[in-house]
Amino acid sequence: MTTMSASDPVLVDSSGWLEFITSDTKAGLFDPYIRREGGRPIIVPTIVLYEVRKVLLLRKAAPVADRFLSQALLHTVVPIDQDIALSAASISVQSGLAMADALLYATAEKFGAELVTSDVHFKGLPRVTLL
16 A cells, blocks of 8 residues: 655545534544645545535535535535546446546546545555545
8 A cells, every 4th residue: 555645635535524524423534634724635526526415405404515515615626527537437447436436536546645435345445545
């Protein structure tokens, strides 16, 4: 496994943001990755904006969804571009990751980011921290 440095960006996936923003059982584990004031840069793929907001709105938690956006938009938001999409397709075929997970992993790879998640689908992949 590659050792992360203080300057490497971090990408917290949707599961992590949901844990953090709803103060769920693993919130404390994700807290150091999301609250890194002056620390490592945080990248937020647009698919994370979609997934987290959708889940929160389905839970009838619009104020929480707004709080999530106010925090997430403080960081570098990354759209899905053609490079990420094409890389994700290859990753999905090679690893068996579903589309959204492959897009997240491809985004992390493109930016040299550590992917922080509680999703076991990422288990064993390089530069993934499973909480």
